[in-house]
Amino acid sequence: MTPRDDAVTASGLTKTYGTLAAVDRLDLTVPAGQILALLGPNGAGKSTATEMMLGLTSPDAGTIRVWGATPTHAVRGGTVGAMLQNGVLLPDTSVRGLLTLMHGLHVHPFPLAHVIELARLDNILRNSTSRLSGGEAQRVRFALAILPDPRLLLLDEPTVGMDPDARRHFWAAMDALAADDRTIVFATHYLEEADEFADRIVVLDHGRIAADGTGAQIKAAVGGRVVTFSGPARDYTLLPGVRSVERRGERWALLCSDSDAALRVLLNDSDVADVEVAAPRLEDAFLELVA
Numbered sequence: 001m002t003p004r005d006d007a008v009t010a011s012g013l014t015k016t017y018g019t020l021a022a023v024d025r026l027d028l029t030v031p032a033g034q035i036l037a038l039l040g041p042n043g044a045g046k047s048t049a050t051e052m053m054l055g056l057t058s059p060d061a062g063t064i065r066v067w068g069a070t071p072t073h074a075v076r077g078g079t080v081g082a083m084l085q086n087g088v089l090l091p092d093t094s095v096r097g098l099l100t101l102m103h104g105l106h107v108h109p110f111p112l113a114h115v116i117e118l119a120r121l122d123n124i125l126r127n128s129t130s131r132l133s134g135g136e137a138q139r140v141r142f143a144l145a146i147l148p149d150p151r152l153l154l155l156d157e158p159t160v161g162m163d164p165d166a167r168r169h170f171w172a173a174m175d176a177l178a179a180d181d182r183t184i185v186f187a188t189h190y191l192e193e194a195d196e197f198a199d200r201i202v203v204l205d206h207g208r209i210a211a212d213g214t215g216a217q218i219k220a221a222v223g224g225r226v227v228t229f230s231g232p233a234r235d236y237t238l239l240p241g242v243r244s245v246e247r248r249g250e251r252w253a254l255l256c257s258d259s260d261a262a263l264r265v266l267l268n269d270s271d272v273a274d275v276e277v278a279a280p281r282l283e284d285a286f287l288e289l290v291a
Helices: 046-053 071-076 095-103 112-119 134-146 164-178 191-197 215-222 259-266 282-290
Strands: 008-017 020-030 035-039 061-066 080-083 152-156 183-187 200-205 208-213 225-230 242-248 251-256 273-278
Touching: 008 046, 020 046, 020 061, 020 208, 035 046, 035 191, 046 061, 046 152, 046 183, 061 071, 071 080, 080 134, 095 112, 095 134, 112 134, 112 164, 134 152, 134 164, 164 183, 164 191, 191 282, 200 215, 200 282, 208 215, 208 282, 215 282, 225 259, 242 282, 251 259, 251 282, 259 273
Parallel strands: 035 183, 035 200, 080 152, 152 183
Antiparallel strands: 008 020, 008 061, 200 208, 225 251, 225 273, 242 251
């Protein structure tokens, strides 16, 4: 690895399963030091792309390099750490025993005490890996991902199963790691996490890039305004200027290309109340992109 190497470089990357193209001619470069969020609906290719970055899956076509080397070489050199959604922990051993075992296998591991602190594992070190809650198991997977002191972290749905407090502490730890000039690529269904923590967001759909930019750029590219209000169940897609409609609890949300035209009708409707107009959220943009 040299200072000029990008963390990940993929060109024409393709992986098919039968007639399904999980990743379809993907071109992607992740510069060193960037925090990149991969978004997409189920089956968009996020997990498959992550597995190819780790060398767990071989592409059918195209090339992928990690720190200028093959993914397998980069992983063996300790420059890559991974937290996979389907990662299985060694059963029937204590958390401390597992961490100690894995710590001894790495080339230049993080100090174990620092790993335990970052992952907040002090209170479960004696617990069996077979008796962990979903959130606890995720924290252990996170600890295993950072054990090699990697320059690139690949995280697949890292906060699934975590309660809000654990999620908050997880991202605080990620901020601390990112401040040390590490590159982070994470796939998530929590769009607010991507909007808040990522420098760059790539939206995948059917194995291809549907959008690439900052959260602000992606929201701006979709454009328009979101009009929310309380009202009866109707087909609001028939209103002028409305692109899509979503039910949010007790309110309706209209993504509008022309919010003024929609508002002229809504404000003259006596059954409509509490009308608000705002810029699109990342979720609005995401739904529009993968519709």
